[in-house]
Amino acid sequence: MTAAALGRLRRAHAQCHTCSLVVATPNGPDAPLRCPRCRASIHRRKPNSLARTWALLLAAIICYVPANLYPVMEVTTLGRSQADTILSGVIYLYVHGTWPLAVIVFIASVVVPILKIITLASLALSVERSSQWRPRDRARLYRIVEAVGRWSMVDVYVVTILVALVHLGSLASVEARLGAVFFGTVVVLTILAAESFDPRLIWDRLEDGSKASGVQHEGDRDGE
Amino acid sequence: MASEGGDDMERPEGEIPGAVVRTRARPSIVWLIPLIAALVGLYLAYWAWSEQGPKIKIEFETAAGLVAGQTRLKFKDVEVGLVESVELNDDLSRVQVKASVVKELARYMTDETHFWVVRAEVSAAEISGVDTLLSGAYIGVDPSEKGKWTREFKGLEKAPVVRSDKPGTLFDLRARDLGSVDVGSPVYFRWLKVGQIAGYSLDESGETVNVKVFIEAPNDKRVRTTTRFWNASGLDAMLTAEGLQIDTPSLMSMLVGGIAFETPATVTVAEDVPENMVFELYPNKQATRQPRYSRKTRYLLYFEDSVSGLVPGSPVEFRGIKLGEVLSVDIDFDQKTNEIHIPVVIEIEPERLGITHDDSKTENRARIESMVSRGFRARLATNNVLTGKKAVDFEFVPDAAPAKIEFGHSYPILPTSPGGIDAITQRVARIVDRVDKLPIESIGNNLNDVFANLSQALESVDTLTDSANADLLPKISASLAKLEETLSSADSMIAPDSAMAVELESMMRDLAGAAQSLKLLAQRLEEHPEELLRGKRE
Amino acid sequence: MPDGGAAICSRCGCTLFRRQRRTVEFTLALVSAAAILFVVANAYPFLSFEMQGQVTQTTLGSGTLALWDQKQHAVALLVVWTTIVAPALQIGLLIFVLAPIHLRFSAPGAVTAFRWVEHCRPWSMMEVFLIGILVAVVKLSDMANIIPGLALWAFGLLIPVLAGASSFLDSEIVWREIGDLE
Numbered sequence: 001m002t003a004a005a006l007g008r009l010r011r012a013h014a015q016c017h018t019c020s021l022v023v024a025t026p027n028g029p030d031a032p033l034r035c036p037r038c039r040a041s042i043h044r045r046k047p048n049s050l051a052r053t054w055a056l057l058l059a060a061i062i063c064y065v066p067a068n069l070y071p072v073m074e075v076t077t078l079g080r081s082q083a084d085t086i087l088s089g090v091i092y093l094y095v096h097g098t099w100p101l102a103v104i105v106f107i108a109s110v111v112v113p114i115l116k117i118i119t120l121a122s123l124a125l126s127v128e129r130s131s132q133w134r135p136r137d138r139a140r141l142y143r144i145v146e147a148v149g150r151w152s153m154v155d156v157y158v159v160t161i162l163v164a165l166v167h168l169g170s171l172a173s174v175e176a177r178l179g180a181v182f183f184g185t186v187v188v189l190t191i192l193a194a195e196s197f198d199p200r201l202i203w204d205r206l207e208d209g210s211k212a213s214g215v216q217h218e219g220d221r222d223g224e
Numbered sequence: 225m226a227s228e229g230g231d232d233m234e235r236p237e238g239e240i241p242g243a244v245v246r247t248r249a250r251p252s253i254v255w256l257i258p259l260i261a262a263l264v265g266l267y268l269a270y271w272a273w274s275e276q277g278p279k280i281k282i283e284f285e286t287a288a289g290l291v292a293g294q295t296r297l298k299f300k301d302v303e304v305g306l307v308e309s310v311e312l313n314d315d316l317s318r319v320q321v322k323a324s325v326v327k328e329l330a331r332y333m334t335d336e337t338h339f340w341v342v343r344a345e346v347s348a349a350e351i352s353g354v355d356t357l358l359s360g361a362y363i364g365v366d367p368s369e370k371g372k373w374t375r376e377f378k379g380l381e382k383a384p385v386v387r388s389d390k391p392g393t394l395f396d397l398r399a400r401d402l403g404s405v406d407v408g409s410p411v412y413f414r415w416l417k418v419g420q421i422a423g424y425s426l427d428e429s430g431e432t433v434n435v436k437v438f439i440e441a442p443n444d445k446r447v448r449t450t451t452r453f454w455n456a457s458g459l460d461a462m463l464t465a466e467g468l469q470i471d472t473p474s475l476m477s478m479l480v481g482g483i484a485f486e487t488p489a490t491v492t493v494a495e496d497v498p499e500n501m502v503f504e505l506y507p508n509k510q511a512t513r514q515p516r517y518s519r520k521t522r523y524l525l526y527f528e529d530s531v532s533g534l535v536p537g538s539p540v541e542f543r544g545i546k547l548g549e550v551l552s553v554d555i556d557f558d559q560k561t562n563e564i565h566i567p568v569v570i571e572i573e574p575e576r577l578g579i580t581h582d583d584s585k586t587e588n589r590a591r592i593e594s595m596v597s598r599g600f601r602a603r604l605a606t607n608n609v610l611t612g613k614k615a616v617d618f619e620f621v622p623d624a625a626p627a628k629i630e631f632g633h634s635y636p637i638l639p640t641s642p643g644g645i646d647a648i649t650q651r652v653a654r655i656v657d658r659v660d661k662l663p664i665e666s667i668g669n670n671l672n673d674v675f676a677n678l679s680q681a682l683e684s685v686d687t688l689t690d691s692a693n694a695d696l697l698p699k700i701s702a703s704l705a706k707l708e709e710t711l712s713s714a715d716s717m718i719a720p721d722s723a724m725a726v727e728l729e730s731m732m733r734d735l736a737g738a739a740q741s742l743k744l745l746a747q748r749l750e751e752h753p754e755e756l757l758r759g760k761r762e
Numbered sequence: 763m764p765d766g767g768a769a770i771c772s773r774c775g776c777t778l779f780r781r782q783r784r785t786v787e788f789t790l791a792l793v794s795a796a797a798i799l800f801v802v803a804n805a806y807p808f809l810s811f812e813m814q815g816q817v818t819q820t821t822l823g824s825g826t827l828a829l830w831d832q833k834q835h836a837v838a839l840l841v842v843w844t845t846i847v848a849p850a851l852q853i854g855l856l857i858f859v860l861a862p863i864h865l866r867f868s869a870p871g872a873v874t875a876f877r878w879v880e881h882c883r884p885w886s887m888m889e890v891f892l893i894g895i896l897v898a899v900v901k902l903s904d905m906a907n908i909i910p911g912l913a914l915w916a917f918g919l920l921i922p923v924l925a926g927a928s929s930f931l932d933s934e935i936v937w938r939e940i941g942d943l944e
Contacts, residue, residue, distance in 0.1 A: 157894025160825035165811040167818045258794035265798045
């Protein structure tokens with residue numbers, strides 16, 4: 001099987017991203033089609049993937065600032081209230097001896113969102129620039145980002161539980177504040193951004209570039 | 225593996241991959257998992273359903289402090305239920321509270337069970353429930369197994385005084401007025417609190433107040449048929465033969481009021497109290513010492529003398545023993561004869577005269593009539609030289625003009641005779657009359673007569689001085705002695721080392737100490753309010 | 763393809779599909795258990811918080827309700843979607859799709875249902891919720907008495923069961939079966 005033939009085959013077929021059925025695309029790669037099995041619309045690549053990803057990432061970055069500046073929750077005891085941002089919550093946990101939890105919350109609420117944004121941004125950038133850098137690892141990075149993103153929701157859930165539990169009227173009460181809204185938005189936006197990024201684009205640009213990159217590709221094992 | 229990938233890519237569209245044939249084997253063991261889960265779930269559902277207690281409805285005046293889903297029902301500080309919803313009833317007059325009760329109390333939901341809201345109460349009589357300021361109000365329960373089962377209740381606004389977990393007895397008292405006692409005021413026996421006032425109501429006739437007191441066991445056994453209850457509020461100061469006596473109860477009952485009782489040693493044997501015995505509530509302790517009779521009769525008296533100083537309430541006495549009191553003093557203008565009469569209505573207890581209620585009416589009448597025929601008359605006498613108050617004094621008057629009791633009017637009319645001092649005034653008036661009537665012409669002629677009259681007048685003055693000596697002087701000297709005692713007793717009461725002063729002082733000290741601690745706590749809390757939640761962090 | 767084998771993309775190494783024994787049956791059993799656990803976890807209180815004699819009991823939904831009462835509608839919706847609605851849809855729809863397959867009859871709407879299962883998957887965050895609960899409990903434990911309730915254990919079991927069901931679930935096979943039965 002020549003690489004050219006392989007390439008022609010590839011362009012003649014598409015895989016439904018919902019049900020993984022491989023279908024032929026007789027009308028060319030970009031014509032609108034519906035999967036015969038699951039009736040989802042088929043695209044070779046996710047439409048407007050890069051544009052969407054950038055837009056969502058930008059929104060996430062904008063929301064990330066107030067998410068950390070505004071307090072996430074406010075604890076009121078006997079009339080006096082104390083507002084906590086995410087960072088101050090981490091510091092509180094650290095200071096009060098439970099440093100493993102402080103580390104967990106720090107990683108989940110601070111490190112993960114930042115890393116996710118940076119990673120997605122660099123992935124998108126790499127695709128824009130048709131970078132050749134380690135495509136496999138980039139793909140792996142994408143999968144990791146997709147899997148790990150949800151863990152930044154920990155802080156939102158902590159606030160939820162505290163709000164539900166500490167319900168003692170004037171003695172003690174907890175209220176969720178604006179920071180939690182922004183933070184939730186950041187998580188949602190990054191999840192959507194990851195979902196809209198089409199990792200196959202990594203490989204697209206690779207193919208368009210030189211094939212003789214020197215990196216062993218399994219699919220080209222018997223290529224010319 | 226590469227070839228497999230290639231194979232897949234070659235399959236054209238529309239060709240469904242070969243069907244995977246699965247032999248229908250036994251359901252795998254993995255089905256145990258949902259089966260166990262289902263069993264556990266069912267068991268839990270059943271357990272939760274069986275643990276459900278009854279749902280009840282309670283009506284209250286207000287929902288202050290009651291929060292749906294949070295307010296508990298407690299009995300002896302143990303949680304026995306939870307408020308589920310708080311709503312207004314249909315005509316917005318009361319609040320309907322729906323609550324669930326633990327199933328152990330299901331058989332105690334009877335119409336004798338009471339519910340009330342425990343909120344912080346700060347009053348002169350009690351400070352209670354302050355912990356509810358922090359923890360929120362709760363609904364107290366007084367369960368009772370007796371009575372009909374019901375699911376709807378009317379909530380009380382205050383905790384019932386009589387509770388099923390506190391044994392004791394309720395007694396009925398009757399008083400002229402309530403005085404300064406209230407529901408919850410203490411009941412004392414030898415100045416130990418043994419009970420509380422449970423409630424009061426105006427009697428239907430409007431003449432007395434019915435008071436119910438609750439006395440805790442075992443002290444309720446101390447109430448016998450001869451027990452006397454009196455109103456122990458305020459200072460009990462009495463002017464007795466020994467001088468001024470002040471009975472000071474505790475500061476508490478002075479502020480709040482209270483009732484005390486004792487069972488004096490009496491001639492009649494004390495017995496257990498029968499079911500519906502009503503006790504008299506005396507206005508003070510002294511009143512209890514006087515024997516009390518139940519029957520009273522009213523009589524009418526007409527006096528010729530001036531009745532100034534005689535008011536309703538003035539005593540009616542016989543040889544110094546109180547028979548009763550004056551009810552009213554009026555003016556009556558008789559249009560036919562153009563004369564002015566002064567009717568005085570008195571009320572006496574005939575039993576004090578030895579007329580017991582065992583005798584029949586005719587016998588009583590006969591007895592009084594015989595007394596009247598022997599000279600039993602009513603006179604005005606000066607009760608208190610200091611204040612000028614008069615009293616009605618019955619006496620067997622020697623040489624009294626014959627008189628009879630007149631029946632047939634609103635009250636029987638008893639005959640009167642002129643009083644001591646008034647008799648003197650009358651006599652002096654008569655003397656002046658006579659002297660006036662002396663014809664000046666015949667003075668010379670009737671000098672003997674004049675001298676004779678003069679000597680008569682002198683005799684009268686003699687008797688006057690005697691009676692004055694007999695009546696007035698002892699009274700004056702006795703009053704002076706009492707005044708002296710009063711002053712010395714008052715002195716000792718106000719003395720710095722008297723009991724009352726010591727008590728006040730220690731109370732002040734305690735209050736100051738408490739205020740200081742509170743201040744420190746408040747300061748600390750202000751700086752570190754989170755310490756309430758998180759504990760002290762050094 | 764032999765049973766137990768797998769096909770990996772020649773290019774990027776992503777696992778295309780894996781064939782395992784009795785996929786549908788396993789998955790259905792686990793999902794059914796997950797369904798029961800889910801009901802128990804939501805119906806009973808999962809944490810009781812006791813301080814100064816005041817006790818508050820919460821169920822998994824209390825958090826959402828409390829947030830909604832505080833006018834934080836956005837956060838409340840997010841929490842309820844990720845911790846209750848998405849997992850519930852996942853479980854329910856899976857049963858709806860897998861049961862007919864296992865019992866070999868065609869169910870209408872299986873296609874839409876299964877598509878929705880896939881949509882819900884990235885939004886089902888119960889394991890993160892559990893960690894959040896732990897962090898909150900540790901935060902509160904030094905100032906109050908925390909008593910774990912029945913639902914907590916059910917929740918703790920639910921997560922691995924659901925994870926197991928997800929791992930056993932072979933979408934390829936399910937799509938194939940749906941296609942077959944239509």
